[in-house]
Amino acid sequence: MIRQILGGTLALATAAAIGLAPAQAQPQDVTVGFVLPLSGGSATIGNQTKLGAQVAAEQINAAGGIASLGGAKLKLIFADSQSKPDIGASETERLIQRENVSLLVGAYNSAVTFPASEVAERYKTPWIVTGAVKDEITERGFKYVFRPNNKATYDAREQLDAMDLLKKETGKGPSSIGLFYEGTDWGRSHAANIKKFAKERGYTISLDESFPPNQVDFTAQLLKIRASKPEALIVVAYTPDHLLFTRQYFENKINIPYGIHSVGGGSEDPSFYKAVPQKAVDYLFVQEDWQIDRLKTDKDPRVLDANTRFKAQAGYDINSYGAQGISNVYLIKDVLERAASTDREKIRDALAATDITSGMPLIVGYQRIKFDEQGQNTFGHGVISENIGGERRTIWPSANRAPDTKPVWPVPDWSAR
């Protein structure tokens, strides 16, 4: 009896010792706060970024955490901005004050990122911008705000860069460009940027047509497009308008020799491709927020593992916003390894000194992450894809183009398809 009790006590004590010992040796977690639109209009996107970030954190933690911090694990805390500026700012305040985060990531919506990152700046807490493209976010002279992704103006530049590249490769290209865009902040600022770059590069604008969102018929506009004969057409539209436009454009069989160049939005939405016949999107150029064919070209086992984990939860492959979440968290790992501290000041300095040229942080498709003195990654870019043989293949920049991708330029006439 006594032996049993003694034995039991001993067993318990041993168990307690085993249980306690590693717990004491365990380094403290590094808390990272995320401010994302998890409900409301942009909820889908916010949750894709969230899932990407979770997948990356799982991978990093499973692989031993942050080595320079004795194997510290990443702990991600997600806050919902509801896409509202004041709620994003309040949540930022809470994450900094209450959750004591070492650094922050957010917030997709430019309107939220703008005031929320200002809160972070006031508390001297590093903020990594994810998704938001408003130029001014990294034009305020802030010290704690860093943006790995592109600015709004880059999108327009890239579309013309792609035309320039194809022109250089083939000796053929458009001289006039048409603009067809929704009359929103997004559409109009994009059109203004295109006009600016087009002028610099000697393209003429043969059509400048905007439309209010959620149209029911594009016939009149298509007549205008037919009449003005642009050699390439830049389209800015979200899913519903992009769908309608693509269907009607397909029915009208208008020939545009150097194709339709969509800036994304609707043409990046997977449901768009389910709703239109493949023939209607053949040779469609899309400015993508990430290297769309990466999963086919990148054989890094971590990328493939990340995709398996992502797909298990989301039901579809990693997309641009998921990739951004993954990239953000791997960037944080890189920064923490170099900072070797959870101190916000040291993390800021390490962020400012970032120069990544390989590995998972570049999953989005960048060649490099290095911030200028305003915290903008000047190497951040999207890619331009062309829909060839039913797949969106990256054609620009050439560094991201797969060896077996042969751009079709100019695109064939409808009669030849």
Next chain:
Amino acid sequence: MRASFTLILGLPLFVAALILPFVVADSYVVHSAAMVLYFAYMASSWNFVCGYVGQVSLGHAAFSGIAGYASVLLFTGLGLSPWIGMILGGVLAAAISVPVGYATFRLKGPYFTLTSIAFAEIMRIWLENTDEFLGIPLKGAQGLTVPPVGGTSLLAFQFDGKLPYYFIILAMLVGVMAATHVMERSRLGFYLKAIRGNRDGAEALGIDPTRYCLTALALSAFLTGLGGAYYAQLFRYINPERNMGIDLSIDMAVMTIVGGQGTILGPTLGALVLHPVGEMVRATLGGHVLGLHLIIYGVVLMLAVLYFPKGIIAPLQRWLTPAPKTTVTVVTPKEVEGR
């Protein structure tokens, strides 16, 4: 009786609000409390007309946006202090409210509500799609930013800490309550209550409903405008979606209705209950279950409306100031034979 009740409940609340930042010296709490006061202020401004006239406006956010934009633009464009910009913005909002009210207060039925929604939405959509208007850079949906002057400047309405913002909005809230109190006791207040009670009857007594409703609307728009300008200074950012969107209009209406419309403290009580509920469920559940925090907020809202149709102020009032036993005679107008 009403005044004493307002004091019984309001004074402790005011004292609590005064000492709160010193008891809890945590800037997150101070910020959240400032947001409660901001919503209380906005709801009280809404209550100023809607609570007393009995007409629901779902477009008040437009007044907030108009004044907010005006104050920011006057500051960035002309270097005018936001304090002056705030007043001018409020006056502009009041001026714009008059034609909207003039056209609709003459009608009975839901026309004022419908027009208020349409008006605010037109304003928002126009602003979201206008980069420049008569040379004024409105910057469309991007919104406007208030450039930091660096450090604390009373004149520029910019402070490093949260405390000044907190006390400014507290003072504004006390101000709007005082204004409501004065209005309740004034000729305007009695007229409005008469119009709410029986519009035809009031008209028969020589009260011009349109005129007095308009006066109240203009005052309410002015007050709402001050709140919008405050918001712009607090966040140093203003955009059409948040500052003119229907969400803000609904917040103002819902908080007042839940708290108790047509009372001085009701809107503040509504904000005091609903804002922290939203904040707490978001903080605890926001990152976990999709949208659950919004559902909980909705359930609290439904329960409040279901059990306190006159607002949560009604049971408080009964409890704090037991009414003397009075007999109420209900007089129903008789149908006249042969009419």
